[in-house]
Amino acid sequence: MKYIPQEEFDDFLHSYKFLMEDASTEREKMLSEKADELEKNLKLSGVTGIEDRLQDGVPDTLCALREAGIQVWVLTGDKLETAQNIATSSGLFHPQRLLKVIENEADAEEASESAGLNIIMSPAAIRLAQEGNSYLIEALKKAKTVLCYRMTPSEKATMVNTVKKKIKGNVLAIGDGANDVPMIQAAHVGIGIAGKEGLQAAMACDFAIARFKFLSRLLLVHGHWSYYRLANTFLYFLYKNANAVFIIFYYQFFCGASGTNIVDPIWGVIYPIIFTSAQPVVVGVLDQDFDDKTLMSKPEKYVIGRENQLYRWKHFFIDVIDGIYQAAVIYYVTHLTLFASDASLWEMGFYIATSSILVNSGHLALQVRYWHWRLVALFCFFVFFQFGYFFTECLTVGANMIPDPPVWMPIHAMRDSRFWYSQVITVIVALCPRFTSMCLLNSLKPGQNNN
Known part of the structure; x- marks a missing residue:
């Protein structure tokens, strides 16, 4: 407490009201400075303690995020002492890294020379970051964890935008109160915690969770x-x-580039829509390269996605070239098998259609890391559905009596041993390079994604 003369109080009140009416961006700073002038030489008359306990699992979650290579920031409106206490109790700061408080440009320049620091940013340093100070931006890029204090809700959102634009990072923001909503909405991904502070954050986010500790499972x-x-x-x-396009391309060398379709035109239209669409979608929903216990116990596995290790230009070209190669195998094995024979174009198309679904399914099967009976049943169903389609279509076409009807063509083709030999040879030769490379990579680099 402090006794203030009436004249001094009147001067303070007059100045404070004047600053409250100021509409400039410096108003908050000037109000804070004015309050500091008054809050001096105080006498302690009593102490009230309020404990804002952390949720269970917060230290373990922050430790897991650090091990995953994620840079953790805490933006809080609390004062420095409170913010530091929270950071210490939550395990925010890496115990083996130096702590650096940045208050001005000189501190930022010094911090930019080191990597892996635990950084505390004052309101003045926060403004430097928003202005794009090169030393501070460089220090923040190298930092392990960052703590910002005395921040308003709008300043939190501004800082998120600064990180997005200046540091070029992918930002995930998580909060549990209404004051976190601007920050959550400004981030690339916003997560709200539905808790005692209300549902505003949970209603304004992309994902909502009940406890902070669930963040580790959500990410990792x-x-x-x-x-x-x-x-x-x-x-x-x-x-x-x-693969589908280049099968047609190779055939053009033998049909005078007439644009003739080598396979049944109806099958050509529905093949990518029906015959080979469900399998990759189901695999894309259910497949797992590592089980959840492994991912939770080894947070460093998260670096695979964080550094985009599975979807780069080299993977694009490898898969496209593999598709072109397999198309050549599918076409030319069939072409050489039926060369100088009296096989019709319908029969050749049946050979190629069967080879296509077997090779495409085999290619996808090599990528699957988590097999179960439903997936096996799905693969088998569409292989048999392929044969069922041709039997049904040929009977229907024969009934309509179109020119050159392929009546019983599948039966005629499947009675010929050349059909089965060609399918076995096609599958082995087409998938051999990918299978061999995967075996080598799994031997040289076990435990990694080597699809």
Whole structure:
């Protein structure tokens, strides 16, 4: 407490009201400075303690995020002492890293020369970051963890935008109160915690969780699985489309580039939509390269997605080239098998269609890391569905009596041993390079994603 003369109080009140009416961006700073002038030489009359206990699992979660290579920031409106106490109790700061408090440009320049620091940023340093100070930006890029204190909700959102623009980082923001909503909405991914402070954060976010400790599973398990599944699914569709196009391309050398379709035109239209769409989608939903216990116990596995190790240009070209190579095998094995024979174009198309679904399914099967009976049943169903389609279509076409109807063509083709030999040879030769490379990589680098 402090006794203030009436004249001194009147001067303070007059200045404070004047600053409250100021509409400039410096108002908060000037109000804080004015309050500091008054809050001097105080006498302690009593102490009240309020404990804001951390949720269970917060230290373990922050430790796991650090081990995953994620840079952890804490933006709080509390004063420095409170913020430091929270950071210490939550295990925010890496115990083996130096702590650096940045208050001005000189501190930022000094911090930029070191890597892996635990950084505390004052309000003045926060403004330096928003202005794009090169030394401070460099220090923040190298930092292990960052603590910012005395921040308003709007300043939190501004800092998130600063990190997005200046540091070029992918930002995930998590909060549990209404004052965190601007920050959550400004981030690339916003996560709200539904708790005692209300549901505002949970209603304004991309994902809502009940406890902070669930963040580790959301990122390290579901985040990793999501990246792994999307990367493999996209690459498979690129491969499959290249494969289908180049089968037609190779045939053009033998049909005078007339544009003649080598396979049944109806099958050609529905093949990518029906015959080979469900399998990669199901694999993309259910496949797992590592189980959840492994991902939770080894947070460093998260680096696979964080550094985009599975979906780069080299993977794009490898899968497209593999699709082109397999298309050549599918076409030329069939071409050489039926060369100088009296086989019709319908029969040749049946050979190629069967080879396509067997090779495409085999290619996808080599990528699968988590097999179960439903997936096996799905693969087998579409292989048999392929034969069922041709039997049904040939009977229907024969009934309509179109010119050159392929009546009983599948039966005629499947009675010929050349059909089965060609399918076995096609599958082995087409998948041999990928299978061999995967075996070598799994031997040289076991425990990694080597699809």
